[in-house]
Amino acid sequence: xxxxxxxxxxxxxxxxxxxxxxxxxxxxxxxxxxxxxxxxxxxxxxxxxxxxxxxxxxxxxxxxxxxxxxxxxxxxxxxxxxxxxxxxxxxxxxxxxxxxxxxxxxxxxxxxxxxxxxxxxxxxxxxxxxxxxxxxxxxxxxxxxxxxxxxxxxxxxxxxxxxxxxxxxxxxxxxxxxxxxxxxxxxxxxxxxxxxxxxxxxxxxxxxxxxxxxxxxxxxxxxxxxxxxxxxxxxxxxxxxxxxxxxxxxxxxxxxxxxxxxxxxxxxxxxxxxxxxxxxxxxxxxxxxxxxxxxxxxxxxxxxxxxxxxxxxxxxxxxxxxxxxxxxxxxxxxxxx
Amino acid sequence: xxxxxxxxxxxxxxxxxxxxxxxxxxxxxxxxxxxxxxxxxxxxxxxxxxxxxxxxxxxxxxxxxxxxxxxxxxxxxxxxxxxxxxxxxxxxxxxxxxxxxxxxxxxxxxxxxxxxxxxxxxxxxxxxxxxxxxxxxxxxxxxxxxxxxxxxxxxxxxxxxxxxxxxxxxxxxxxxxxxxxxxxxxxxxxxxxxxxxxxxxxxxxxxxxxxxxxxxxxxxxxxxxxxxxxxxxxxxxxxxxxxxxxxxxxxxxxxxxxxxxxxxxxxxxxxxxxxxxxxxxxxxxxxxxxxxxxxxxxxxxxxxxxxxxxxxxxxxxxxxxxxxxxxxxxxxxxxxxxxxxxxxxxxxxxxxxxxxxxxxxxxxxxxxxxxxxxxxxxxxxxxxxxxxxxxxxxxxxxxxxxxxxxxxxxxxxxxxxxxxxxxxxxxxxxxxxxxxxxxxxxx
Ligand code: HDD
Ligand code: HEM
Ligand code: HEM
Numbered sequence: 001x002x003x004x005x006x007x008x009x010x011x012x013x014x015x016x017x018x019x020x021x022x023x024x025x026x027x028x029x030x031x032x033x034x035x036x037x038x039x040x041x042x043x044x045x046x047x048x049x050x051x052x053x054x055x056x057x058x059x060x061x062x063x064x065x066x067x068x069x070x071x072x073x074x075x076x077x078x079x080x081x082x083x084x085x086x087x088x089x090x091x092x093x094x095x096x097x098x099x100x101x102x103x104x105x106x107x108x109x110x111x112x113x114x115x116x117x118x119x120x121x122x123x124x125x126x127x128x129x130x131x132x133x134x135x136x137x138x139x140x141x142x143x144x145x146x147x148x149x150x151x152x153x154x155x156x157x158x159x160x161x162x163x164x165x166x167x168x169x170x171x172x173x174x175x176x177x178x179x180x181x182x183x184x185x186x187x188x189x190x191x192x193x194x195x196x197x198x199x200x201x202x203x204x205x206x207x208x209x210x211x212x213x214x215x216x217x218x219x220x221x222x223x224x225x226x227x228x229x230x231x232x233x234x235x236x237x238x239x240x241x242x243x244x245x246x247x248x249x250x251x252x253x254x255x256x257x258x259x260x261x262x263x264x265x266x267x268x269x270x271x272x273x274x275x276x277x278x279x280x281x282x283x284x285x286x287x288x289x290x291x292x293x294x295x296x297x298x299x300x301x302x303x304x305x306x307x308x309x310x311x312x313x314x315x316x317x318x319x320x321x322x323x324x325x326x327x328x329x330x331x332x333x334x335x336x337x
Numbered sequence: 338x339x340x341x342x343x344x345x346x347x348x349x350x351x352x353x354x355x356x357x358x359x360x361x362x363x364x365x366x367x368x369x370x371x372x373x374x375x376x377x378x379x380x381x382x383x384x385x386x387x388x389x390x391x392x393x394x395x396x397x398x399x400x401x402x403x404x405x406x407x408x409x410x411x412x413x414x415x416x417x418x419x420x421x422x423x424x425x426x427x428x429x430x431x432x433x434x435x436x437x438x439x440x441x442x443x444x445x446x447x448x449x450x451x452x453x454x455x456x457x458x459x460x461x462x463x464x465x466x467x468x469x470x471x472x473x474x475x476x477x478x479x480x481x482x483x484x485x486x487x488x489x490x491x492x493x494x495x496x497x498x499x500x501x502x503x504x505x506x507x508x509x510x511x512x513x514x515x516x517x518x519x520x521x522x523x524x525x526x527x528x529x530x531x532x533x534x535x536x537x538x539x540x541x542x543x544x545x546x547x548x549x550x551x552x553x554x555x556x557x558x559x560x561x562x563x564x565x566x567x568x569x570x571x572x573x574x575x576x577x578x579x580x581x582x583x584x585x586x587x588x589x590x591x592x593x594x595x596x597x598x599x600x601x602x603x604x605x606x607x608x609x610x611x612x613x614x615x616x617x618x619x620x621x622x623x624x625x626x627x628x629x630x631x632x633x634x635x636x637x638x639x640x641x642x643x644x645x646x647x648x649x650x651x652x653x654x655x656x657x658x659x660x661x662x663x664x665x666x667x668x669x670x671x672x673x674x675x676x677x678x679x680x681x682x683x684x685x686x687x688x689x690x691x692x693x694x695x696x697x698x699x700x701x702x703x704x705x706x707x708x709x710x711x712x713x714x715x716x717x718x719x720x721x722x723x724x725x726x727x728x729x730x731x732x733x734x735x736x737x738x739x740x741x742x743x744x745x746x747x748x749x750x751x752x753x754x755x756x757x758x759x760x761x762x763x764x765x766x767x768x769x770x771x772x773x774x775x776x777x778x779x780x
Contacts, residue, residue, distance in 0.1 A: 011410050057406055057446040064410055065439045071417055072432030075425045082421030083734055089418050090742045097407040101753055104403030264338070276545050296429050303508045311440035318447045320649045325451055325458075 003301040004291045008284075010308060012068055012277050018062035019273065020177060020266060027058050027122035027178020028052055028217035029099070031201065033121025036114070045185055047194050055326065058102060058319075060096075072304055075296055076289050084152040085134070085142050092248065099123040107333075125171055132170035136163045139224045140286030154222040162219040168210035172270070176205040180248065180265045184258040199252060206249045210242070213272070224286070230279035237275030246266040341540075344730050347419040348359055350746060352715075354412045356708055357750045359404030363707050366476045366525065367532020368398045374470035375559060380462050386552045388462075390559070394536065395453060397761055402449065404757055411746075419739070423722050423732035430511045431486050432494055438482035484524045487514035493723050494587055496717055513575075527710065530567035531703040534669055536560045538700025541693040543614040548769075550556040552691060554688060558680060559616075561687075561696070565673035572666050576630065583631035586724070587640035590715035592651040594627055594659070599641040608660055650678025651717045651770040658713035665706035669699050 028048045031199035034092050071078045081089075102116045136157065139145065144151045186194035221228040230239065248264035251257050282290040295301065372394045379387030417424045459465050461563040495510030496503045537560035545554050582590035595606050607621040628637040642650055672695050679685030679692070722729045 037407055055450055057402070058443070058450060060406055060410060061439065061446050062411055062445045065443065067414055067417070068432070068435050068439050071424055071428050072436050075428030075432070078417040078424035079421045082417035082424060086742060087417045087738055090415060092743065093411045093414055094745060097411060097749060097753070100410075101403050101756070102500055105401050105756055200611060221507040275468060278780075296432065297503070297506045299506050300432060300508050300665055304436055307433060307440070311437070311443075315438065315443055315447075322447050322451055325455065 001231070003305060004073070004295040006305060007069075007162045007295075008277075008291055010305075011069045011073065012274065014062055015068065016125070016270060016273050018066060021055070021059045021186060023060060023174040023177035024181045025056060025178075026050060026174045027118045027176075028182060029103075029124030029184065030175065031121075031178065031198070033117050033124075035197075036117050047189060047191060048182065048215055050326075055322070056100070058322070060100060065098075069142070069304075072290065073296055073301065074284060074289070076293060077284055078142065080150055080288050081134070081137075083150040085137070087154075087165070088133060090259070092127060095123045095130065097128065124336070125174070128170040128174045129167045132166050133157065133163060136160075136166045138280070138283070139220070139227060140161040141223065142284070143285070143288070144191050145288070162223040162224070164215070165212065165219045167296060168194060169209075169216050172205055172208040172212050176202065176209045177265060177269065179205055180252065180258075180262050183252060184262040187258045195258075199255070199258075202252050203249070205206060206245075206252075210245060212324040215252055227279055227286075231275065232274055237271045237278075241268045241275065266275070276310050343737070343739055344733040346743055347728065347733040348738060350743045351412075351415065351751065353743065354415055354748060355711070355715075357754070358408040358412050358526070359407065359707060359711055360402050360704055361408060362480070362527045362532050364398075364401050364432075364535065366473075366480050366660050367527035367530070367653070368394060368401070368536070369469065369473035369476055371532060371536060371560070372398065372531050374467065376466050376469060379579075384555075386555050387559075390556050391554065391764070396764060399453060400757060404753055406446075406541070408753075410749075419734050420722070420732045421734055426727065427723065429506060429661040430493070430508065433508045434482040434485040434489075434512055435774045438479045440485075441475045441479035441482060443464050445479065457776065470675075481521050481522055484520050484725055485512055485514070485517050488520045489514050490722060491718055491724055492716075493726055498697060498726060501674055510566050511661065515585050516581065519574060521579045523571065523578050523710075524571065524708060525706060526567050526570040526574055530564060530571045530669070531707055532558045533564040533567060534629065534673075534696075534703040535700045537564055537673075538697045540547055541696040544688060545690060545693050545697070549688070557676075557696075559687070561673050561676045561680070565677050568666065568670040568673055572670060573619065575663070575666065579630050580632065583640070584675055585719070588649070589630065589647040589651055590640035591640060591645070591655055592655055592717060594744050595653065595656050598637060599644060601628065601638045606656075607656075624751065638778055640720065645713075651719045655713050658709040660715070661709040662706045662713060665702045665709070669703060669706075671750075672699055674695060764780065 026233050032048050098119055102119050105116060139162070142157050142160075142163075144153060179198055181193060181200050183198040186198055200285075217228075217231075220231070244264045245268040248261045248268060251261035251264070282292065284291055296304075372391050375387045375394065376385065376391035379389075405610050414420060443640060448468055451469045452465070452472055455465060455468070489511055492515045493511070494514050495512075497505045508622040537557060539554045540553055540560060544557065563634060575607065595609070603629040605623040609621070628634060631637065672692075676687045676696070677693060679687035720728050720730070722732045
């Protein structure tokens, strides 16, 4: 394997990590708001906050890692996306900022503020929606090079069926992933009312997830036939994804093994996400940027890979420690610590 | 003209974000050091006051760190949004430290999460203290890496530019550029200094409001002693920074000191104004001091600003930023020295209003010093974004909507800043230290 592919794979793994942990976080925000709104917050909100409090900053770093990494490995992307996406990028940033800081304000400062909870819940849906449009834009057709600058065709994006199906998929996946995880987490805490509520959420959001995926498939065929053909070439990855989804939903439905179910959900998204990514190549941004055109120089590429390996040696043990203390420690999850 | 406006607006937005971020970033580097120190003393002396101090500081820190994280995320992405051409070029050279910065954050974020929620989970308290090492270690490392990036913008090296392509790229040389060492030390010590002074100012304020218990007195002693040490170190490596400038970026030093003609035995000019003819009025002149500051030799020759081509000179206003920074640095050094002397001297009582009020004022002043230092360093780099290679005007985005984003972010920071203060006040007001001492350690 050559370095650009390794670099892209590494970044994609981190983006996948962000997809999972951020979905849990975003969805939890929405559920917390919904529960509060329907006066059921005593059931789930302590549970949610027990999970989120120690990890939200880590979630954010996954995201920072991805965009710093992609500018590092593929500096040309900074030029194209940076020039074109000032407005949508800034809006996503403002939403992220509101969410992150209001989480801290609400959680450590004034508890029980409806405004904070509302902003927290609403941004949890808007952020995935706005971030997912970057993937849409990378399919091509929404940027144009005109007299030495890159122009973003916002109108095209807002009227594109493909674009909206991706937004839809992003939102429902967030809710599905989050509900599946929180069901597992409440099962660890052996908290019956919470299990009941969250399991229902998971089952409600399962069918829309698969429906949205189908929509994206169909609309991609029209929007970008090249990518669609590539996807068909690795159809088995999407097939596996569907299979994992079905087993996971079945397990949740029959109230068995919520832990395994959540791992299967992670696998479902793993295969779909990597299938999508692999068939996207060689383009990063169609038709302007490919992984070879954007690749930084050889020396820097090597240096980054070395830094990455050294960094992982540091990170993996620490992440395991974090998970052991807050995810797998039954006493903590139950709120006894 | 429209193009120039885009550049100006991009600069304003960058300045706005960084000026806001740096407040929280500075506290993010310094406060964990103090938390760790307090917890350590608490364990060693088995003194609950220090333990509580660490806990309460940590509780406030969670709020400021959150704002630091979100504004940092903003600036990280905004660099690509506002300076796409710069990032395309510089990305090939400096992505290594940027990448490492994220790793350092990652490390810090993980342990911060663990630290905050495991106060009572370990049998031996020292294990909990150990968790604080990766926290302040991570934030100091990440400030180091980002400072390397900034240093690179001032003294770029490790590549050759042929036309518009870069060759002979050497990330290691780019990393260890000449500006890096002095900048790293000055940024780190000034951050710790500022944090101690801010914590001291808050404590002094509480004492003035009548909280005269042991807890607050211990807190003030601890912060003022560390404040003295780090004020001294900051002045020391600030002086070394000036020597660095004299050697590698003489135009920044010259503009900052209003030193126009190259000469031996140059005077140091403090404050003052410039009249229409460009003559210096109302200034305090310290004979030959600039030569000493720049080369540790009263008769050394200091390069003047007139050696630099006219269109490559930094703006002269940076003189005031430099003066502000140095004046405030001397002020905190003096105040903390007085406090520590009175503290050690048996008959002295440092907890008097005439000394506490100046300490309260020193808090906001220290933040102003940080801002002034950065404005000095950043505007002193003008007109370059990569000194000697790329000018700011060539690097900005071509988008026409920067003004709108400027308004949005201005509002955002206004809201975040206000809420931070409100929330912090609320946390501590509803839960005074005395009550918490009772409740937590009533054995
Ligand atoms: C509490 C804050 C604070 C205080 C009291 C001082 N500084 Fe400072 N200074 C900074 C905070 C700072 C800073 C914000 O951290 C800067 C901005 C860029 C940098 O590298 O550090 C800085 C930059 C900076 C530079 C420019 C470095 C460069 O651009 O490469 C010089 C020459 C000095 N300082 C010198 C001093 C001296 C002689 C001081 C004597 C007391 C001093 N500083 C006190
Ligand atoms: C954190 C504290 C910092 C502050 C308060 C700060 C402040 C400023 C200011 C005032 C300007 C505008 C200069 C002018 O308009 O004349 C500026 C520009 C800029 N700074 Fe900094 N800076 C900081 C650190 C950094 C660091 C660490 C970097 C490196 C990544 C950086 C990158 C830039 C860039 C890209 C510009 C735009 C180009 C320019 O106008 O010179 N800054 N900053
Ligand atoms: C020398 C000036 C700077 C210092 C000392 C500094 C330090 C810090 C600190 C202490 C935090 C708080 C996060 C934490 O404690 O976990 C932070 C956040 C952050 N800073 Fe800065 N920063 C500086 C300038 C910059 C610049 C110019 C950038 C952009 C390239 C940047 C990027 C970030 C990012 C991305 C975060 C969020 C990281 C996260 O998600 O945890 N910083 N910074």
